[in-house]
Amino acid sequence: MKKNIGSVLALYPMPLAVIGAMVNGKPNYVLVGHMGIMGHDHVMVSLAKPHYTNKGIIDNKVLSVNIVTEEWLAKADKMGCVSGNKTDKSETFSYTLGEKGAPLIDDALLTIECEVEDIYDTKGFDNFICTIAGTYADDSILTDAGKINYHILKPVLFEMPTYEYFKTGDVIGNCMKIGK
Amino acid sequence: MKKNIGSVLALYPMPLAVIGAMVNGKPNYVLVGHMGIMGHDHVMVSLAKPHYTNKGIIDNKVLSVNIVTEEWLAKADKMGCVSGNKTDKSETFSYTLGEKGAPLIDDALLTIECEVEDIYDTKGFDNFICTIAGTYADDSILTDAGKINYHILKPVLFEMPTYEYFKTGDVIGNCMKIGK
Numbered sequence: 001m002k003k004n005i006g007s008v009l010a011l012y013p014m015p016l017a018v019i020g021a022m023v024n025g026k027p028n029y030v031l032v033g034h035m036g037i038m039g040h041d042h043v044m045v046s047l048a049k050p051h052y053t054n055k056g057i058i059d060n061k062v063l064s065v066n067i068v069t070e071e072w073l074a075k076a077d078k079m080g081c082v083s084g085n086k087t088d089k090s091e092t093f094s095y096t097l098g099e100k101g102a103p104l105i106d107d108a109l110l111t112i113e114c115e116v117e118d119i120y121d122t123k124g125f126d127n128f129i130c131t132i133a134g135t136y137a138d139d140s141i142l143t144d145a146g147k148i149n150y151h152i153l154k155p156v157l158f159e160m161p162t163y164e165y166f167k168t169g170d171v172i173g174n175c176m177k178i179g180k
Numbered sequence: 181m182k183k184n185i186g187s188v189l190a191l192y193p194m195p196l197a198v199i200g201a202m203v204n205g206k207p208n209y210v211l212v213g214h215m216g217i218m219g220h221d222h223v224m225v226s227l228a229k230p231h232y233t234n235k236g237i238i239d240n241k242v243l244s245v246n247i248v249t250e251e252w253l254a255k256a257d258k259m260g261c262v263s264g265n266k267t268d269k270s271e272t273f274s275y276t277l278g279e280k281g282a283p284l285i286d287d288a289l290l291t292i293e294c295e296v297e298d299i300y301d302t303k304g305f306d307n308f309i310c311t312i313a314g315t316y317a318d319d320s321i322l323t324d325a326g327k328i329n330y331h332i333l334k335p336v337l338f339e340m341p342t343y344e345y346f347k348t349g350d351v352i353g354n355c356m357k358i359g360k
């Protein structure tokens with residue numbers, strides 16, 4: 001028998017990312033744990049309105065979603081501790097410009113370059129609804145068939161209730177087979 | 181140096197859930213891996229339009245997000261293999277009605293009851309944008325402070341590129357501390 005603990009965010013753990021965007025001609029980065037997938041062709045990125053990064057995203061309509069792994073977690077976490085409104089974060093990462101002009105973090109083994117199609121407003125937040133312009137993956141995280149291999153790529157997971165990071169664990173089995 | 185593998189869904193792994201809704205007066209269930217968090221007060225649930233469950237959600241504006249754990253993964257996975265359009269799934273789970281009238285699956289240690297505020301359309305999908313009416317948690321997954329404890333609750337994670345399920349792994353450390 002469950003009890004109602006109130007209106008609590010509980011849809012976790014979620015993959016952690018650093019969002020990259022050009023702001024006033026320089027790259028800027030912000031840590032994000034609140035994202036989503038819409039249908040089979042859109043990604044949603046939710047950022048509080050005061051973030052410096054939002055200005056660049058709104059101006060250029062392009063952003064990168066850089067999936068965080070343990071190797072660079074400390075640098076990623078720092079992007080949530082320091083604001084671009086006060087500190088120039090442009091030198092934090094080496095980066096490559098994507099085809100649409102977003103800075104793709106070289107440390108990330110997987111980066112999604114997105115074009116902003118719409119901004120959905122909720123209280124205090126810009127929710128950027130994006131199409132996927134390109135998905136940039138390191139060879140080391142691809143299967144022989146060219147798919148992303150989560151036996152090798154292990155995204156860091158975030159949960160807000162107690163503010164901890166977790167590992168992506170081992171495989172359990174195959175979707176749409178376990179129940180058959 | 182990463183290479184562009186095209187417009188590929190890559191924001192994984194994501195927590196897996198079974199969505200519950202009353203359809204024509206009976207509970208129905210559907211498996212979902214595409215959801216998201218908007219701001220600090222909304223959950224987004226993305227369901228292909230032909231799903232039988234969508235009719236009930238649109239009629240009643242209420243749904244439940246039942247977080248899947250390994251104990252009941254086989255039953256959950258089956259909810260993605262069988263359509264309510266052809267098969268009556270109402271007897272699959274024992275359930276408790278939430279305060280807003282959504283069926284909360286008793287097997288789930290954590291269920292979020294949501295009220296649909298808006299439906300955002302993308303190609304072929306209803307993306308239900310919801311407020312959180314209540315969060316129902318089993319005592320066994322709460323910390324002494326009453327927070328959700330992801331050292332005990334281990335949601336099953338989904339990824340679409342190779343259609344596998346993964347475990348939520350061990351803790352790595354604390355958000356906003358690792359980078360300081």
